Amino acid sequence: DGGITQSPKYLFRKEGQNVTLSCEQNLNHDAMYWYRQDPGQGLRLIYYSQIVNDFQKGDIAEGYSVSREKKESFPLTVTSAQKNPTAFYLCASSMDRVRYGYTFGSGTRLTVV
């Protein structure tokens, strides 16, 4: 079955540590995205990538980093520079036209302990 997989489902991080959230898709989509959702808030774009080896900052990129070495994979690293990393993180992928919409993963809940 084609889909987009995020792992882990839950992640705990100590303050000062970097953590990496995984996102893998087998939909052959060129574009991939990372969003953050806080309680009672909408989806805020962190980073996106339209093609392998290229990515752009979204609205809230500070304290995050990404890589896009393979079409299927778009990992997100939450660095110690992110002041408030506790949130629900969503990865998505899409084809080349908006009418196809986005396919979202099931999310990763990150908690700083």
Next chain:
Amino acid sequence: DQQVKQNSPSLSVQEGRISILNCDYTNSMFDYFLWYKKYPAEGPTFLISISSIKDKNEDGRFTVFLNKSAKHLSLHIVPSQPGDSAVYFCAAGENNNAGNMLTFGGGTRLMVKP
């Protein structure tokens, strides 16, 4: 500047009645609109979409209406069911241009009471 706005953070409806979720946009270049449904701790799932060449699209209990002159769209759910309780996001993009970026609204939490 929010280009897509959902001005109602929450909506409570009795089971069996109609739910109407609203969305406004400011970018006149948007020509394709989508609604997503999201349960807690899950990713959003696609619900229904509409192109700007139409003013209505229906899929079972869900109907989306588009008023281009008012830059307004709405999602109607009839009849509402308790399982419809979720957060609904509207999204908009430019389908006629190359590219695939969607702009999301802030979401509306729908609560359907039994």
